[in-house]
Amino acid sequence: MIFYLRKQARQLENELDLKLVSFSKLCTSYSGSSSSSQGHRTRDSRSDSLGSSHDNMLVAMTAELEQLLTNLTGVNEKMVEYINIPGGVSHNAALMHTLQRHRDILQDYSHEFHKTKSNFLSLREREDLLGSVHRDIESYKSSTGVNNRKTELFLKEHEHLRNSDRLIDNAISIAMATKENITFQRGMLKSIQTRVTTLANRFPAINSLIQKINLRKRRDSLLLGGVIGVCTILLLLYTFH
Numbered sequence: 001m002i003f004y005l006r007k008q009a010r011q012l013e014n015e016l017d018l019k020l021v022s023f024s025k026l027c028t029s030y031s032g033s034s035s036s037s038q039g040h041r042t043r044d045s046r047s048d049s050l051g052s053s054h055d056n057m058l059v060a061m062t063a064e065l066e067q068l069l070t071n072l073t074g075v076n077e078k079m080v081e082y083i084n085i086p087g088g089v090s091h092n093a094a095l096m097h098t099l100q101r102h103r104d105i106l107q108d109y110s111h112e113f114h115k116t117k118s119n120f121l122s123l124r125e126r127e128d129l130l131g132s133v134h135r136d137i138e139s140y141k142s143s144t145g146v147n148n149r150k151t152e153l154f155l156k157e158h159e160h161l162r163n164s165d166r167l168i169d170n171a172i173s174i175a176m177a178t179k180e181n182i183t184f185q186r187g188m189l190k191s192i193q194t195r196v197t198t199l200a201n202r203f204p205a206i207n208s209l210i211q212k213i214n215l216r217k218r219r220d221s222l223l224l225g226g227v228i229g230v231c232t233i234l235l236l237l238y239t240f241h
Helices: 002-036 043-048 053-083 093-142 149-202 204-240
Strands: none
Touching: 002 053, 002 093, 043 204
16 A cells, blocks of 8 residues: 555656646746737736636646645655554654655645746736836827827836846846855865865874874975075175175
């Protein structure tokens, strides 16, 4: 029974992994299409149309991912219940580690899904707001019937604000990626330092040999400096004699 549940969990995890990648790409393509379409038509006009295939795909994929997460949660709960049955599978370390690993994978996938979904909803809300502003501007232009200088300046300023907003988003993304990279490198350096210290403590002979080498290098440096100093003094005395 436990082996069947583990197999089912792995299948759901693989399917979730593929779906999350597709979901992330779909949200990214939505962001790009929303930005490029500004100035031609607003996002509201697309979402109001019944044939919005992009939005329909996002809704369908969101529902599929939520269902997969629910199924995986149920499988994990069944594994816990089966292990806790009196007289069932013994609580060996390998089995408990495997169960904890499945829990961690479920938590990571849930976090990634909700993060991507939250970012997408924030983006769509912002596009709705900007689209509403643009629509109000177009409505004002059509109602007045004139294309005066103030309206043009306002539209240009609005476009500048949108460009600045995109630049800020890109800068924040780059900064977050840089921070994660630095944190990863710091962890690697700390791990290497810990291993070197462990090796030095484990093999005192190596540590002693390194100290002797350092002392000899320091002594050679002092002797060389003394010889250079004496030669310099003799050269000066000979020059000014």
